[in-house]
Amino acid sequence: MRHIETVFSGFGGQGVLFAGQLLAYAGLAEELYVTWIPSYGPEMRGGTANCTVILSEEKIGAPVVRNPSAAVVMNSPSMEKYELLVRKGGLLVVNSSLVSRKSNRDEVQVLTIPASDIATELGNVRIANMVLLGAFVEATGIVALDTVKQQLNEHLSERQRKWLEPNYTALQRGSELALEPSTV
Amino acid sequence: MTEDVHIEASEIPEAMERVYGYPESLTRVATHYCPGCVHGIIHRLVAEVLDELDIREETIGVAPVGCAVLAYNYLNADFVEAAHGRAPAMATGIKRVNPDKVVFTYQGDGDLAAIGTAEILHAANRGELITTVFVNNAIYGMTGGQMAPTTLPGMVTTSTPTGRDCTLAGYPIKMSEILAQTAGAAYITREHATDVSGIHRTKKAIKRAFLAQIHQLGFACVEVLSTCPTNWNQDPWEAMQWAKEQMGAYYPVETFKITDAVKTLKV
Amino acid sequence: MARQLLKGNIAFAEAAVRNGLVAYFGYPITPQSEALEHLSGRMVEEGRTFLQAESEVAAINMVYGAASSGVRVMTSTSGPGLALMAEGLSYIAGSEVPVVVVNMMRGGPGLGNIQPSQADYLFMTKTAGHGDFHPIVLAPSSVQEIVDMVGLAFKLAEKYRTLVIVAGDGAIGQMMESAELPSMQQVRRTRPDWAVTGARDREPNVITSLYLGAEKLEQANLRLQKKLTEIKANEVRYQLYQTEDADLLLVAYGTAGRICTSVVREARRAGLKVGLLRPQTLWPFPEARLAELAGQVSGILVVEMSAGQMLEDVQRAAQSHAPIRFYGRMGGVIPMVGEILEHLQALADAVIQ
Numbered sequence: 160m161r162h163i164e165t166v167f168s169g170f171g172g173q174g175v176l177f178a179g180q181l182l183a184y185a186g187l188a189e190e191l192y193v194t195w196i197p198s199y200g201p202e203m204r205g206g207t208a209n210c211t212v213i214l215s216e217e218k219i220g221a222p223v224v225r226n227p228s229a230a231v232v233m234n235s236p237s238m239e240k241y242e243l244l245v246r247k248g249g250l251l252v253v254n255s256s257l258v259s260r261k262s263n264r265d266e267v268q269v270l271t272i273p274a275s276d277i278a279t280e281l282g283n284v285r286i287a288n289m290v291l292l293g294a295f296v297e298a299t300g301i302v303a304l305d306t307v308k309q310q311l312n313e314h315l316s317e318r319q320r321k322w323l324e325p326n327y328t329a330l331q332r333g334s335e336l337a338l339e340p341s342t343v
Numbered sequence: 344m345t346e347d348v349h350i351e352a353s354e355i356p357e358a359m360e361r362v363y364g365y366p367e368s369l370t371r372v373a374t375h376y377c378p379g380c381v382h383g384i385i386h387r388l389v390a391e392v393l394d395e396l397d398i399r400e401e402t403i404g405v406a407p408v409g410c411a412v413l414a415y416n417y418l419n420a421d422f423v424e425a426a427h428g429r430a431p432a433m434a435t436g437i438k439r440v441n442p443d444k445v446v447f448t449y450q451g452d453g454d455l456a457a458i459g460t461a462e463i464l465h466a467a468n469r470g471e472l473i474t475t476v477f478v479n480n481a482i483y484g485m486t487g488g489q490m491a492p493t494t495l496p497g498m499v500t501t502s503t504p505t506g507r508d509c510t511l512a513g514y515p516i517k518m519s520e521i522l523a524q525t526a527g528a529a530y531i532t533r534e535h536a537t538d539v540s541g542i543h544r545t546k547k548a549i550k551r552a553f554l555a556q557i558h559q560l561g562f563a564c565v566e567v568l569s570t571c572p573t574n575w576n577q578d579p580w581e582a583m584q585w586a587k588e589q590m591g592a593y594y595p596v597e598t599f600k601i602t603d604a605v606k607t608l609k610v
Numbered sequence: 611m612a613r614q615l616l617k618g619n620i621a622f623a624e625a626a627v628r629n630g631l632v633a634y635f636g637y638p639i640t641p642q643s644e645a646l647e648h649l650s651g652r653m654v655e656e657g658r659t660f661l662q663a664e665s666e667v668a669a670i671n672m673v674y675g676a677a678s679s680g681v682r683v684m685t686s687t688s689g690p691g692l693a694l695m696a697e698g699l700s701y702i703a704g705s706e707v708p709v710v711v712v713n714m715m716r717g718g719p720g721l722g723n724i725q726p727s728q729a730d731y732l733f734m735t736k737t738a739g740h741g742d743f744h745p746i747v748l749a750p751s752s753v754q755e756i757v758d759m760v761g762l763a764f765k766l767a768e769k770y771r772t773l774v775i776v777a778g779d780g781a782i783g784q785m786m787e788s789a790e791l792p793s794m795q796q797v798r799r800t801r802p803d804w805a806v807t808g809a810r811d812r813e814p815n816v817i818t819s820l821y822l823g824a825e826k827l828e829q830a831n832l833r834l835q836k837k838l839t840e841i842k843a844n845e846v847r848y849q850l851y852q853t854e855d856a857d858l859l860l861v862a863y864g865t866a867g868r869i870c871t872s873v874v875r876e877a878r879r880a881g882l883k884v885g886l887l888r889p890q891t892l893w894p895f896p897e898a899r900l901a902e903l904a905g906q907v908s909g910i911l912v913v914e915m916s917a918g919q920m921l922e923d924v925q926r927a928a929q930s931h932a933p934i935r936f937y938g939r940m941g942g943v944i945p946m947v948g949e950i951l952e953h954l955q956a957l958a959d960a961v962i963q
Binding site for chain 1 (some may be wrong): 614615766781784785786865868869870872873946948
């Protein structure tokens, strides 16, 4: 059964909420049940932001989980918070540009991706979220990368549209990196 | 409660013309107001204005909490009964969904100048197209003569037994002067209903305030200095003089704001 | 209409627009301000009334005024705002005008926080204002359900001339989920005959909650109580999940209710025969069904995001047929499936041989 519970976490402004929404849009486009729920409140500004996204073939009960089956962590505080919470056999996608420490969980699949550096190379550090989402989608296969791209095209806001192509590239680079031995 | 007393319409012989009579907008019942209270007079002025402008059937009144709580028994128009002080908010809700109707609030000093300060100030400031008749008699009548926000310094009430000490109880608030500061107000005036000329002026002001609404010129409020012989412990005549002289000294009878457009209205 | 990914607050606001909402008056408060923001644009686009009031006190009285005039009107708020509205809610109940209020509950008491909570249960169902009345209280557990319940709320409010509260929480308001919006409904142009619209060619209408004289007010109260009895008889709504063969019963609503569907699945995988009763109306409460189920099961676990408020209704309705336990989180903490499972297991150990 296709089913995933994942947390996207990082600093406010890194686009974790949008990355999560995009995954939810893609899930919906592939006719899965989806929920997206943000942490909300004063800590959204400047502190860490996170959202929980669940995609499932089954109607979703709890929209939040103690132990997600995957986590995408974009900064060190997020790594500290979620590394140990990811379920055994789950997936941890780490933005190694900002998280220097290696994960020492061996019963979890860990992808180490210098997403912020790659995004900077592509011309905009703020598309690091797409690099990581690309890797996440490739590693989990929960939705097709093409669906994600399609949904990005539909939901990227007007003022961000000039970044559509670099976003595509970022998703693509992330998905390729997920398969490279150096990442795994 | 007093029993409802119905006042029969008198027959007019065919050869005669009616030059003065009972307004259609006033119901034919005796009011529950005390002798010497001017609510009855002000009700009648509102009724005459509704008749003269021929808007009774287009009008929705908002009654306050206070002595005029039963205003809807005396004015022959659609009415709602608001919570204490909230008449301007309720009137706002009614007017916004009935922009072609005439909406007015009828409020006392406790209602408008204490518990409902926020509602009246913001309604005025929004330029809400409603008319407010503000009856100021410097006391809480219905609850038994306690201090009102407009109670004069030194005035004895049931909650200022030694007279209002402004250093403890605050100062009498001048609402018309305050409302006149709001950008949304088109017409803010203070009148009195304690003698014949005052009553005539009050009626003119009320008419102007309704016309301001009808012509969509902004918020309009007519404050009327009034009496409460019962709770002032005065006879009606004394009360009239006291309102005119003592209240008039603190609350000048004056128009505080009138826009050019309101000035040009033919009253 | 296609399914879309919608945030709860925006979904219920848009659902109201499509249900022919004529006027919205509100005051911003987290976690539901997106609804007010959405309506500030949409209502104006549709040529309808939107007004940001100076306070919740003013907002509910604006709603009261518009409702007196017989139009479809609503406001939305969260606990502290609902508390300020209590005065108006009572007047609305007393003068029997149809009003819909959405309350997206947050942590309390006091300023509390803005995280999801269910601690307004007793306030809404028992004491929403002074005097003898109950609003109808609807409890959605998903974005789709709050969309549907906004439509239902208007129908019930108008059918019974009563106050209906849609009781969501911060989680329902903030989460995105796929939902189908209703199609656009035309605004009703006619006004009910009791409404204040200007007394043209008829006797004046008066909307009031004032009845001087004890006997008169008692008569008004008796009429109100009769209506509430009718609502109790006709409008109870709930959802059952795997209760047919259940030995244990979970009772939970809203966000806690949907979490408990996950609990039921996991518990059944672990061999526990568990079912869920999820009240969709908190008032009227599904007492009769609960009493039946209480006779069937060996134990009941009530789960709430509060100190145990609905619990009192469950205890009353279950009539001590089965032992009742409670698990709740407060202050905006959402209970996790694992925690609830532990309490369920403990109940099972205690009551099942």
